[in-house]
Amino acid sequence: MSIPEDEYRVQTDAGPNGQEPSTVNLDLTRQELRRGTRAGDRYVRVVRPYEHLFQRVGPGYLRATEEVSEPKTRFGRILFKLRHILIGQPLPTSAEIHERLTKVKALAIFASDAMSSVAYATEEILFVLILAGTGALGYSVYISLAIGLLLFVVAYSYRQTVFSYPSGGGSYIVSKDNLGVMPGLIAAAALMIDYVLTVSVSVSAGTAALTSAFEVLRPYTVIIALFFVLIMVVGNLRGIRESGNIFALPTYIFIVSLAVLIVVGLFRYFIGLPPVEAVHYAPPPAQDTVSVWLILTAFSAGSVAASGTEAISNGVPAFKPPESKNAATTLTVMAVILGVFFLGISFLASHFNLIPSEETIISQLGRVIFGKSWFYYLVQFSTMAILVLAANTSFADFPRLSSILARDGFMPHQFAFRGDRLAFSYGIVALGIIAGLLIFLFQGDTHLLIPLYAVGVFLAFTMSQAGMVLHHRRVREAGWQRNMIINGFGALLTFIVLAIAIVTKFIHGAWVTVLLIALLVVLFLLVSRHYRAVATQLALQVKGKPMPPPRQVLLVPLGDLNLPSARALSFAHSLSRQVNAIYVTNTPEAAKDLAEKLKEFAPDVKLVVLESPFRSLLDPLLSYIDALHQEDKDVYITVVIPEFVIAHWWERLLHNGTAERLKRALKSRPNVAVVDLPYQLHS
């Protein structure tokens, strides 16, 4: 008899009591099959009916194909199709491509967050200064210079991180590594809030770029913004973050068009040409005078321009080798472009005497310099595009940070799961919901959202830089003192900005951020405590011997002697010689009836009748089990529940669901095993 390799069989040993056979085996090697033959087993040739489902990799090792997830019902298949259309075909884990990035592509991917902030940073400064009248607007250039300096220091500090953490050094990792768990969690909380606000602020600002160009769209601001968020959620569930190409084009269009805008603007200003289009917004009446407080407030409002600088330090491993060097270069290029753009826009806005209003400053500049020409629209669209892309980086960063926190046990495990398309679905959906909620609550007003923003950004910066200081002291690499000084200065400076931001913006919304950070940290700790408690309780000394089989009492609650209960009794017999049938009733006659039937049908089953004068079905049974446990708390009570499963959900109204309720009640009792023997009724 020849048995082809890798064929499966039904193995049919005679059972211990001479009954019919016992084991079906899906996985046997050729040798095992031969041995089986010699032992006198009977073989049934089976031509692997399930090879579309499993691919045999080795003994005891099967690999599932995509087909195992295919739904079996018609409705399920429709849902499945819809999901495919929306999210795309599922991807196997092995499909995670680490396509390394060139500096040009990397700049496009990592810089959109940082560079996009020029779209609103100048405006935020002007909005503060205008409180002291139009005369105060001139200070914006000096404030921008200070922020440019800050940017330089931050970027330079992060270059250090890029070299020290070639495998990616987000604020959470750097802080946790060097400062400890609590500072790490504080940095993580700050970052998470930062990411959420990046989405809300960038999408709101992108929508403002659009509604500045097309005023008719202004009433639909919130709807447009929420639509952008939805697009990003769906897109990221599909996994668009993997395809870097679509980022490159809008980013470079933005860089070029903004550069042209600034150069032409400066040219027109210096040779004294009049505005192409006159822009007149009436300034609001001055309520304040220029003071140190006002200047500091304006500074902290504009400092959000620095947000997003850390993105490159997170993504070092994505660069082509030499990774750290390429990343550092890209970081420098980004910082320079960002600084130049920011200063340029602030300078032009101030010298063209622009007044902050519902129309964005960039849109006003565009009109002053080019008029509503095609180039103006190009600037607006590319601004909108880069802002939406900036939001999109958060859709990569937030889920990744969540997954790291989940892996470390500070967030629910679900955040570490990858969905069909390898994206961290929970994180993406959670970010979409929270950011959408914020947009809705603040009605898509960038200006109202900004005060919440800076605190998170600079707290994360400070923690990360402080962590780097300790890192250098610990590692003592070549030139560590110099590096320590650089990061120390960065930490000090970002800390000062953080303090300014908290103080000047506290009543305007920064208190919300502070509160949320505290709350998040508490949540992280609670989640972690729970997971640790569970792990401790579940821990097993593997070195010990296998546990002895537990002592058992077998109970079979019966409602009647019918097919399901007869099957339950015979099943119970296969587990133990002593089977106790339990019958709860309020009519003693019915008990007598059942006892007689049972004596005839299964004389070796012991019947225990629990009369229930108060007609409760469950309570006596549960009390009986508790009483058994009171007798001997180590005994294992196995309850075999015969249950019939109805064919249609609405039929549930016609049955009591006693089995369901019994299972629920038994679940929280220790040392009780429930054997559910469902008996499927056909319709």
Added chain:
Amino acid sequence: MSIPEDEYRVQTDAGPNGQEPSTVNLDLTRQELRRGTRAGDRYVRVVRPYEHLFQRVGPGYLRATEEVSEPKTRFGRILFKLRHILIGQPLPTSAEIHERLTKVKALAIFASDAMSSVAYATEEILFVLILAGTGALGYSVYISLAIGLLLFVVAYSYRQTVFSYPSGGGSYIVSKDNLGVMPGLIAAAALMIDYVLTVSVSVSAGTAALTSAFEVLRPYTVIIALFFVLIMVVGNLRGIRESGNIFALPTYIFIVSLAVLIVVGLFRYFIGLPPVEAVHYAPPPAQDTVSVWLILTAFSAGSVAASGTEAISNGVPAFKPPESKNAATTLTVMAVILGVFFLGISFLASHFNLIPSEETIISQLGRVIFGKSWFYYLVQFSTMAILVLAANTSFADFPRLSSILARDGFMPHQFAFRGDRLAFSYGIVALGIIAGLLIFLFQGDTHLLIPLYAVGVFLAFTMSQAGMVLHHRRVREAGWQRNMIINGFGALLTFIVLAIAIVTKFIHGAWVTVLLIALLVVLFLLVSRHYRAVATQLALQVKGKPMPPPRQVLLVPLGDLNLPSARALSFAHSLSRQVNAIYVTNTPEAAKDLAEKLKEFAPDVKLVVLESPFRSLLDPLLSYIDALHQEDKDVYITVVIPEFVIAHWWERLLHNGTAERLKRALKSRPNVAVVDLPYQLHS
């Protein structure tokens, strides 16, 4: 060694593999204990720690005490207390007292429904006649006479039923017995709608009696009516129908006060005294002329006076012996009082030229005859009281009919259950909800509800009388021909009234009733078909041999090697020698890890790894089980699921609930047993 009688022990046989012991037994006689001793068992004296829970009646027979139902958690205890306060202490089934009723009490209990209809029947006639102007109101006396005649015939027919069905002959039982199942169900549907409408109409009319006396309450009509319904629901859940005494007083006050009202009214009318208080309502403009159609419409509107006549025939067994004779006498007395009251009120209303309006006719009569004296208020309050009591009889009848239908398999079994206080809780609550809904929809307007009413009443009458005709022909008791003629005449007459009611009121709402009756009958049949289908599928030939224990494949899905899974493995071992641990993963390294741990910890367990490249946990496992079944569809697959149960519900957010989802998915698969091994975590 002496063992006290009825003491329980822990029986400790050595296990089959020489392990520690096996069975805890809560029920052993003295002899069994002795035998046990001789067999060398070790006894542990236990002073019945659970005797507060169970009382031992005989071998294998324990009776639960009330304590088994006592909740164990603090919140549960508070709910339990609240329930006690509202509904009362639970009653054992044996507490069902059959306190036989004297004729005087029986009249009070059974007659309220019928007699209360005098409160609105005259009014309904007048509301129809007024359409042809005030001149037409005089016809009301003749119409009332006709209805009085009808009442006489119906009552006389029911006397027959009382004698033929001494154990209670409701329309459902009489129709089903004699005409067949379908007529029985039609009668049942008609009756159920009748009961619901009795509640809605009587409560609305009772509220009208109150708001007629106190006009300030009129805006709160619906709230007052709903409050009455709520009181009745709670009262009946407590089981107040058992205490007949509270019915007697208001009923007799009503009878006496209404008798006084009518007698004094007739006296004042015949000696020509002027009204004590002038009642002026402007009649609405005449829209119609007096026609046969109008007279028939008025007749069918007034015919609802006959409703409730069948109550006594339902309750024959509650009378003192000789039951049938006493019941018949009570029926006659009731019919006479009802007839006299109805005619008297119609006569007086017509001769005092009362115009139907928002104020009830009885209230108007009271003012005309007595003025707003204390006696007027007595009449109003007793009218209100008897109307509410009438509604209350439906709260006994509806649940009883539901329970009979449920027992016969035409309604969900739940309606046959008795609650804590022996009341049919489901029926009471269902009736309260439906009647309350009707009151809300019709804004407590008796006049709008009446058109729905008559059809149900007379359909049930007709079916019942027709059934009696066949009964007499079948049984051929002494004088059966005469009885057959009486019931035949009753059937004919009620059928004519039914036809009139359907025709004249069809567009005013009778169509709703006809539709509902048809719908209910269809529902009854669907429910019955379902139960019969289930019973057929579950039926067991008890005479056959016990089923052989099923062939088994044992699967233990593992997530990790921890305490719950180790326990699951050892549990599985106690069931079968061949245990298959299943591990689903998307990281092959993790599989290798587990395989090594398992080899050390439980070398005899066979590990099957299902690699899931698409990261789904459940799908590969389910497909694997399906594949096993494709190999051999008779094999029984037992899945032992290690599960840990968290201490707090909110912790669920932190876990995936894989075990829960697996159990749900396996439930509908045939030949799969699920062994749930919950492992309770403490907080």
